[in-house]
Amino acid sequence: MDYFARQELVLDGETGSRIRQARVLVVGAGAGGNEVLKNLALMGFGHFTIVDFDLIEASNLARTTLFSKEHIGQSKSAVAAEVLGKLSLHEEAQIRSHQLRVQDLGNQIFLDHDIVISCVDTNNARAYLNDWCVRLKKPFLEMGFEKFVVQVCFFPNAEPGDACLREVIGYGEFSGRRHSCSSLKMADTHLQHIPTIQVSSALAGAFVATEVILHLQGRSRLGNRILQYSAENHLSSVFDVPQSEKCLVHQEGELALVDAGLDNTATVRSLLERMKEMTGEDCMLRLPDEFIFSMECEGCGQELSIGRFKADVYDKERWCAFCLEAGKYEQIAIRRDWSMIREMNLLNEQHSEFTGRKLADFAVKQKDLIRVDSLNDLSKSYLVKIH
Numbered sequence: 001m002d003y004f005a006r007q008e009l010v011l012d013g014e015t016g017s018r019i020r021q022a023r024v025l026v027v028g029a030g031a032g033g034n035e036v037l038k039n040l041a042l043m044g045f046g047h048f049t050i051v052d053f054d055l056i057e058a059s060n061l062a063r064t065t066l067f068s069k070e071h072i073g074q075s076k077s078a079v080a081a082e083v084l085g086k087l088s089l090h091e092e093a094q095i096r097s098h099q100l101r102v103q104d105l106g107n108q109i110f111l112d113h114d115i116v117i118s119c120v121d122t123n124n125a126r127a128y129l130n131d132w133c134v135r136l137k138k139p140f141l142e143m144g145f146e147k148f149v150v151q152v153c154f155f156p157n158a159e160p161g162d163a164c165l166r167e168v169i170g171y172g173e174f175s176g177r178r179h180s181c182s183s184l185k186m187a188d189t190h191l192q193h194i195p196t197i198q199v200s201s202a203l204a205g206a207f208v209a210t211e212v213i214l215h216l217q218g219r220s221r222l223g224n225r226i227l228q229y230s231a232e233n234h235l236s237s238v239f240d241v242p243q244s245e246k247c248l249v250h251q252e253g254e255l256a257l258v259d260a261g262l263d264n265t266a267t268v269r270s271l272l273e274r275m276k277e278m279t280g281e282d283c284m285l286r287l288p289d290e291f292i293f294s295m296e297c298e299g300c301g302q303e304l305s306i307g308r309f310k311a312d313v314y315d316k317e318r319w320c321a322f323c324l325e326a327g328k329y330e331q332i333a334i335r336r337d338w339s340m341i342r343e344m345n346l347l348n349e350q351h352s353e354f355t356g357r358k359l360a361d362f363a364v365k366q367k368d369l370i371r372v373d374s375l376n377d378l379s380k381s382y383l384v385k386i387h
Contacts, residue, residue, distance in 0.1 A: 003089045004044055011213070016044065018216045020090060023047040023112065027102045027129060028119030029076040030054070031063035031198065032143050035205020036117055037084050038065050040212065046090020049113065050097045051105065052077040063198045075099040103128050106367030108385060110136050115215070117208060118142040118165075121194060123174040130165035133157055134249045135383065139215060140165070141208050145200040148231040152207045153241070154215070154222040163224040163241040164249060171246050173289075173311055184315040203229065255371065255383045263387040264360040264368065271359065271384070272346050275372055279382075282375040284345040291362050296336035299323030309363065310340065345375060359386065 002008075008016065024045060026033055029052035037048065056064075056071045056079060066083040067076075081097035088095065098105060102125060110116065110132045118129045118141065126142060133140035134157050142153045142165055155164050207227060214220040222238070229236045243250060260274045268285055275283040289309040297304055297320040304320060306313060319329050344351045364370055364386055374380040 007043065011217070015213070015217050019044045019213075020046065022212075022216065023049075023114045024212075025049045025051070025109065025113040025116045026119060027051045027117070027125065028121070029066075029080040029097075030060065030119065030121070031196070031201035032145065032204050032208075033076075033117075033119035034064040034066045034080065035201050036119060036143075036208050037080060038087065039205055039209035041084050041087045042089065043209070043213070044089055046088050046093035046095070048081070048084065048095045049109065050077045050080050050084075050095070051100065051102045052080070052097075053099055053101045053104075063196065063201050101125070104365070106365045106386070107132055107369040108367040110138055111369075113138065115212060116140050117212075123169050126165060126169055127174050130155070130169075131249045134164050135252065135255055141211060143204040143208050145196055145204045146194055147196060148200055150200055150204045150207065150227075150229045150231070152204060152211065152222070152227045154211050154220060154225065155241075156215070156220070156223045161243055163243040164247060166247045166249060167241050167244050168226065171244075171248060184310070184313050184318070199231065203231065252381065253379065255381050257369075257383050257385070259385045261387070262359075264364045264366055265358055267356055267358055268344055268362070269346065269355040271370075271372070272344075272355065275382070275384070279374065281377070281380075282345065282347060283382075284343055284373045284375055286371045286373055287342050287362060288371075290340050290342045292338055292340040295338040297323055298332065298335055299326070299328040301336070307361070307363075347375070 004016065022045060024040060024047065026037055026048060029050050033052065037050065054076050056067050056074055056076055058072055061067055061069065066080050071079045077097035077099050081095045085093060085095050116129060116133050116138050118126055120126060130140060133155070137157045140155045140157060144151045153165060153168065156162055157164070211220060211222055224241050226239045226241060227236065258278065260271060260278065262271055262274060272283050272285060289311050291309055292306040292313055294303050294305050295318060296302065298318045300320060300323055302320055304317065306317065315331065316324065316329055323329070341354050344354050346355060366386065368386040369383045370386060372382045372384050
């Protein structure tokens with residue numbers, strides 16, 4: 001059956017072939033994600049990976065086309081994948097889902113896809129997606145909507161001068177929570193629901209899906225630009241986004257992709273030794289953030305096991321359960337030393353207590369990508385595939 005007879009009057013055969021082959025990563029399966037997925041599936045796309053850690057709530061149903069009442073309490077990503085499989089007109093559809101934060105997946109997931117679409121509502125996730133798309137030169141589309149206003153961005157990440165979403169959202173670290181004087185997270189910030197309506201998510205989904213088609217045709221005019229549309233006033237505006245010198249992701253330069261043939265059970269020492277064998281250079285492992293192994297309780301001094309990146313640690317974790325129960329917690333500056341590290345090499349004897357640890361001990365996941373810098377040439381860096 002020719003499902004696309006009318007569509008083929010608009011799109012040429014080459015575009016149709018690209019649609020059938022394109023591998024699309026959609027992060028966020030809420031209102032906007034539902035609309036994007038539905039639109040792309042009905043146009044013949046069939047290779048999707050859907051990522052969302054959240055569960056379906058009753059308040060989602062008025063804005064989501066893939067969810068029904070019987071789905072309340074189930075995984076957004078899993079239900080979206082199941083329903084999309086029934087809608088798909090692709091002859092060999094492959095639709096995968098992950099009920100995780102995208103940050104908890106191995107970074108090689110970006111290598112496995114041709115287009116990345118962000119339908120998330122936190123700047124933390126937006127920044128993470130943007131940064132990896134820039135590093136790996138993946139076309140990146142992002143949407144947002146509030147009340148009757150829709151915003152869509154497209155960053156091709158194809159040319160050295162291309163901008164990125166950092167020029168829009170900022171260059172810092174986004175944890176979604178305020179920080180204490182220790183710079184660790186506070187747990188008392190409540191996320192608020194964004195006021196919106198179904199038609200806004202439908203418009204955003206239509207704009208993004210249209211831009212995907214135009215990109216595949218080589219006719220996109222939204223590259224490095226923002227489209228804003230106000231439905232109340234039927235006004236649209238397009239803004240150029242220039243690349244900023246403040247963008248640290250672009251300052252990283254070219255990162256050569258290499259395969260060291262190791263998995264995350266290998267030690268840091270094994271990785272650095274392997275990199276020296278492959279490159280002839282002494283190298284340094286650079287983690288994305290300071291990794292805290294342990295700290296002393298601010299109340300009684302006992303050692304507390306942490307084992308997470310600093311940005312993921314809460315201020316109250318500086319106290320043991322006994323001291324918290326005794327009411328000793330207060331927002332104070334750090335009084336004790338922490339066992340933490342961000343960069344490791346084999347030439348620094350002080351790093352030896354860390355280099356014998358497994359990569360997994362530093363939250364390196366299977367199918368991850370980790371950064372290794374040359375110590376001989378500070379301008380040379382590598383992204384190492386982990387099996």
